Amino acid sequence: MHYLLNPWPWYVSGPLIALVMALLLYFGKTFGMSSNLRTMCSIAGAGKFIDFFKFNWKDQIWNLTVVLGSLIGGYIAVKFLSNDSVTNLNPTTVTELQSMGFKNPGTTLVPNEIFALDALASPKALMLLVVGGLLVGFGTRYAGGCTSGHAILGLSSLQKPSLIAVIGFFIGGLIMANFIFPLIF
């Protein structure tokens, strides 16, 4: 039980993520979470104006079901499979984040300064959420996939486009975390 409730080590987690991918392929589907954003646009009727959203979204219900499951899984993990352990971050990371104004790095899954409901009163936090979401939603579709579709499935199947996309993911992430964060926080 101790092993279950503590955070899981990377060498257990990585293969388990691959298992998710393998199960979906076994059932004749594919691993790609960002496709659901396109499906939701289609359900909302975007296909009436834009061909990109004109497809039979009912074929994607299986993937929306994965989304619903992941939401339930997130609830179960936090509610029943966690103890009060904190994320074992590098002390340098903690000091750095504290100097940027984040009070308790690693005690929660996401910083309260951006994600807590009372943080929404600050226009800055609200803007970060909206801009971040827009970038992820736009970028993932432009690149034709996200961490699951490109980094895990695409690289596992040795596809060059996915390698290029993942290099892009890291160029963007590195620029944001190393050069833009100091300007924002």
Next chain:
Amino acid sequence: MKFVKFLLIGIFFGIVLVKSEAVSWFRIYEMFRFQSFHMYGIIGTAIASGILFLQISKKGYIKSIKGANIFVPKKEKGLIRYIIGGIIFGFGWALIGTCPGPMYILLGAGVWSMLIVIAAAILGTFIYGILKDKLPH
């Protein structure tokens, strides 16, 4: 009933990503600052296991539930869309610390602000759909 297996896979996925701390905003920051091996270990072992699975299935040892070969869709050839789209995605990934899987998982974990992120991500995808034919691919 045929969707139950996908619900269960999703539940498993959500639990794994929370317990591995891959949904942690702090872990993503740490990764992009090269201050921890944790996320690289997760992604690395996931890809290594994935390669192993796909190579074994390629040899015909693993078939799909219908007895067919395991099928992985091929990505279209290209460069610009992958590099530019990838960079834009990376900006967002580092900024809010979540990609399109964890945003739902974190909502389930009680981070209500993720509703705003998800709505914005849907809008971002919609904007791509509008601009698609004008963008270089």
